[in-house]
Amino acid sequence: MDIKRRNFLKIAAGGGLLLAGGVPAMAREPKKLSPEAVGMLYDATACIGCRACQTACKQHNEMPVEHSTPNSVWDDPVDLSSKTLNIIKVYATGTALNKDSETDGYSFIKRHCMHCVDPACVSACPVSALKKHAQTGVVSYDKGACIGCRYCQLACPYNIPKFEFDKPFPQIRKCQLCDHRFKDNKYSACCEFCPTGASVFGKVSDLLAEAQKRLTLKPGEYYNYPVAHIKSAQVSYRPVAKYLPRIYGEKEGGGSQVLMLAAVPFEKLGMPALDEKSDAAFSENIQHTVYKGMIGPGVLLAGLLFAAYKNTNKSDE
């Protein structure tokens, strides 16, 4: 019996190694941005908080009005929800008199799906209801596939996918970059209707170049901010703010197709501090190492079949 006990420990330890082996291995390369990928550049210093983008988003995505106060007449969401896919929020501190200042100041922030380069929601979804478009990189949702397990919500570092908890036949709602407007040669409504150029649409490579350029500008000098689209002829000529030297979304969580500039630290604006490696890669590396080609489980099953066959025949009633 003692020998058997040792066997037990040996096999248990072997199984443990099989699983633990997944930790250090790098089975999957981080995903790369498609050269055709599109996205947005949001410049908090150019945002005036008019919320034209919010209205345009509701209109062009046929989203319902949301009343958050008892007698509200207008759409007044307090945060993103299954009814609100895009929102302007404000950070205020002290007297809140100075725009884009960390002391006694305020700053706007625009929230919606970041369209991650390596999205956690896509990796998490068990039924391919969330997919990343191979060329545009848009992360979109297919309600015909979705089973409503809400694992995408658990996985998303930005808490973007929203679920209709108030409906008997619910679905997940999220920003899809207005991909339904692409076929008419149009783009994200929030950018098209932004009057100041705070939100501009374009190819991610162009947006990144523009963001990098803005960081080289001297605070106070005047600059032509493109309005609506990065290639647009319409510009807004305005003084440059004192940017923080960081492009949010360039590297966060493996990078995203929405990029942001601001003068107030992003963590204060409610953006999460993420590692450069995506959580999807971390999860898939471990999972893929354990289940690679189903070799591990296959070998284990063969051993189990052998042992079970031997031992049931012997001790059959």
Next chain:
Amino acid sequence: MTESKPLGGKIITKPFLVCAFFFAIAAVLLVKRFIYGIGAVSNLSDGYPWGIWIAYDVVTGTAIACGGYSMALLVYIFNKGEYHPLVKPALLASMFGYTLAGFSVMFDIGRYWQAYNLFLPKYFQLNSVMFEVALCVSLYIGVLWMEFSPTLAEWIQAKGLKKALNRVMFIFIAIGILLPTMHQSSLGSLLLIAGKKVSPLWHTGFLPLLFLISAITMGFAIVIFESIISSVGFRREIETPILSKLAGLIPVLIAIYLVVRFADILIGGKIGLVFAFDLKAIMFIIENILYIIPAVILFSPENRSRNRQLFISAGCLLLAGSVYRFNAFLIGFDPGAGWQYFPSFSEIMITLGVISLEIMAYMIFVKKMPVLSGMRHA
């Protein structure tokens, strides 16, 4: 070997009626959920998309239902025939535990009418941990019913069928060990992708290994726990010698578990979080004390021969594994500022109803079918 026999006796007893009462309340609340949506009965939110229906009914419930897995591992793989009388009741409890986890998922998921999409190859998503868990668990529910089927065949007195089933049973036994090994570890892996939303006290690359070891220990603990309860409840002799032998394995497994657990905390530089003494830290301490107590008690062979000590240790260990799972999925889960979760009254009542249903089914089965071995008190 002792033959298993139906216990007989009345089905409608006082405990049965109490369970039926709880189940009736849950049934009414479930009607409400299907008419008005999940939000009408739960405190689930976009920040806390998973509550006790997942953390208890699925993640903890299936771990408690690992008795069948742990015993099959011991009896059929490590050839410990002497534990054979414990296999059938363990299997029955596993069958109900898993079946009801599957049932719970059907009211937790929002688009339940499309649940079959999980089995359509065009929707397969092989990178998803959830895909692996869902497929594995549903397959395992079927396997558990197959493993239990000879008892059903015996009950309807289909001798030929029972013989035929027993001949191929080794296949189901083998698959029935492979599948829990896969999904009990993957239940831990579910949290890998949540990254920074899970406190580093629980988020680690070792999640699958820790969940697997702790599920196996919970499997042994529930066998001991149930065996003592059903002996007392149904006035049968307690199978102490066999239970104390089984209990000898537990300290070894807990030791392996705790080495991995604390190596991760220490090497990962997370020990400072324990000394923060906030809710997370306190729950972490409680969780691990609950692991250490049964390991210490059951380390002594003398304690292992005492029913009282066996019962307390098994209870502690079940609690330890449950607290670990609740901590990882709920206490340690923080989606960011502004989000809160505590289960609603209705949510709790629905979970209690599911547990009641499980107990009722167990009582019916052991009274009508040959599950428990026939060591009866006079």
